[in-house]
Amino acid sequence: MAEEQSQISEMSFEQALRELEGVVRRLESGDVPLDESITLYERGEELRKACQSRLDAAQARIEKIVAGTDGKPAGTQPFDADGNA
Template sequence: MAEEQSQIPEMSFEQALRELEGVVRRLESGDVPLDESIDLYERGEDLRKACQARLDAAQARIEKIVQGADGKPAGTEPFDADNPA
């Protein structure tokens, strides 16, 4: 399981979401032994956190769109996570 955990940061959002959906399906099936269910739940939580972090970063980038004097988007600014505003 530790080897799988290290792969999450390298996954795309779509890959992580697909795997998370698979984890949920397996847990909902009720056919997984308890110990494996716990491992799956932990893996699912790590995948959820990774997906949420990517969504938060995307939202922050969207919010950094610069508006021109006419109120229309005039460009973008890079989002600085260390100094968000």
């Protein structure tokens, strides 16, 4: 498992998301034996956590800078504070 985690940490967000989508497709197919399904589910959960962590980090970076009316950074506010997502 530690080897898998290090591999996930080396993936880009896009690579991890693609693999997660593949895991979901395989699980949804219903053609996977129970033991393999459990292993796939565990891998999928690790990939989901990695993707969520990267999304959270990206949102935190976005929240750091908010431009004022003059175009210069004026402070911080949450990314979706004015209703934009």
